[in-house]
Amino acid sequence: MAEHIVTKKQYAYVFVILLVLTLGTTVAGNMDLGPFNVVVALVIAVIKASLVVLFFMHVYWSTKLTRLVAVSGIAWLGLLLWLTLTDMISRGWLGVPGK
Amino acid sequence: MANHSLALRHQFEDVAQQKDASTLGMWIFLATEILFFGGMFCCYTVYRSSYPHAFGIASNHLEVLWGAVSTVVLICSSYFMACSVNSAATGYRKALVGFLVLTILLAVAFLVIEMSEWYLLYKEGLMPGVNFTYKGIDPGHVQLFFCMYFAMTGLHASHVTIGIVILIILAFRAYADVFTPAYYTPVEISGLYWHFVDLVWIFLFPLYYLIARHLQG
Numbered sequence: 397m398a399e400h401i402v403t404k405k406q407y408a409y410v411f412v413i414l415l416v417l418t419l420g421t422t423v424a425g426n427m428d429l430g431p432f433n434v435v436v437a438l439v440i441a442v443i444k445a446s447l448v449v450l451f452f453m454h455v456y457w458s459t460k461l462t463r464l465v466a467v468s469g470i471a472w473l474g475l476l477l478w479l480t481l482t483d484m485i486s487r488g489w490l491g492v493p494g495k
Numbered sequence: 496m497a498n499h500s501l502a503l504r505h506q507f508e509d510v511a512q513q514k515d516a517s518t519l520g521m522w523i524f525l526a527t528e529i530l531f532f533g534g535m536f537c538c539y540t541v542y543r544s545s546y547p548h549a550f551g552i553a554s555n556h557l558e559v560l561w562g563a564v565s566t567v568v569l570i571c572s573s574y575f576m577a578c579s580v581n582s583a584a585t586g587y588r589k590a591l592v593g594f595l596v597l598t599i600l601l602a603v604a605f606l607v608i609e610m611s612e613w614y615l616l617y618k619e620g621l622m623p624g625v626n627f628t629y630k631g632i633d634p635g636h637v638q639l640f641f642c643m644y645f646a647m648t649g650l651h652a653s654h655v656t657i658g659i660v661i662l663i664i665l666a667f668r669a670y671a672d673v674f675t676p677a678y679y680t681p682v683e684i685s686g687l688y689w690h691f692v693d694l695v696w697i698f699l700f701p702l703y704y705l706i707a708r709h710l711q712g
Contacts, residue, residue, distance in 0.1 A: 401584045402577070411574040415567065418700075422563045425705030433709055437701035444697045452577050452690045454683075459515055462522050469526030473533040480537050484544065 400457040410451045417444050514680050521684040525691050532695050535647050549636030551707030562704035565608050572601035573693040580686045583679035595666040602659050609652055644703055654692045661685050
C-alpha cells in the first residue's frame with residue numbers, strides 16, 4: 397500500500413470541526429428538544445467519532461483488511477446492543493404466569 | 496542500509512507491509528476494546544431506559560462545564576497526537592518531541608480535571624460505597640447512575656493513565672532519535688490507541704453530562 401501522510405492542515409480542519417461539534421452538542425443539550433435531545437446528542441457523537449476514526453485514525457486511507465476489522469468491532473457492538481435491547485423491549489409483551 | 500535493516504524485521508517483505516501488519520494488529524486490539532467498553536455502554540443503555548427519571552436527576556449533579564472542558568482538552572490532545580504522527584512521518588524530531596509533550600500535558604490536565612470532579616462528588620456525598628448520603632428522589636437508582644458513572648469514567652481514566660505512560664516512553668525514544676520517516680510505527684499505533692481513548696470520551700460526555708440538562712428546573 398502506498399504510504400499516505402496526512403498534513404497538519406488536514407488534521408487542523410478535522411480538529412476545528414470537532415470543537416464546533418462539541419460546542420454544538422453542549423448548546424443542544426441545554427435546549428428542550430423533548431425526546432430528540434438524546435437523538436441529537438448521539439447523532440453528533442457518532443459524527444465526531446466517525447471523523448476521529450476516518451481522519452485521525454487514518455481509516456480513510458487504510459487497507460481493506462484494517463477497515464474490515466474496524467467495521468467488525470462496531471458490528472459486534474451493534475449485535476450486543478441489538479440483542480440486549482430486543483430482549484429488554486419485548487420482555488413484557490407476553491404474559492408469563494408467575495412473573 | 497544498516498538503519499533500514501534495523502527497522503525491518505526479516506519476516507516482512509518490505510517496510511510498508513510491516514507497518515500494515517502492525518496497524519492491523521492494533522485495530523484487532525481496538526476491536527476488543529470497543530467491546531470492552533461496549534459492555535458497559537450496553538449496561539448503561541439498559542438502566543437508563545429503565546430508570547430515565549432517576550438518571551436525569553443524577554446527571555444534573557454533574558458539572559456540564561467541566562465535562563465540556565474535559566472534552567475540549569482531550570480533543571486538543573488528540574489533535575497534537577495526530578500532529579506527532581505527521582512530524583514523525585516527515586522526520587521532524589524536535590516537532591515530534593514537542594507535540595508528544597503537549598499531548599502528555601493535556602492528558603494530565605484531563606486527569607486533573609476529572610479527579611477534581613470526583614473529589615467534589617465525594618464531598619457532595621455522591622460516591623457510592625465510599626460516601627453516599629443522597630436522600631432525594633429515588634436514591635437507589637441515583638446511586639446506580641453514580642456506580643456506572645464512576646465505573647465507566649474510571650475505566651476510561653485508567654486508559655488515559657496507560658496512554659500517558661506509553662506517550663512518555665515514546666517521547667523519550669523520539670528524543671533519542673529512534674524514529675525515522677521509514678520507521679515510526681510505534682508513534683502511529685500509539686496514536687491509534689490515543690484517538691480511541693478520545694473516541695470513548697466523545698460518547699461518555701453526552702451520555703453522562705448532557706442527557707437531562709434541558710429538564711433542569
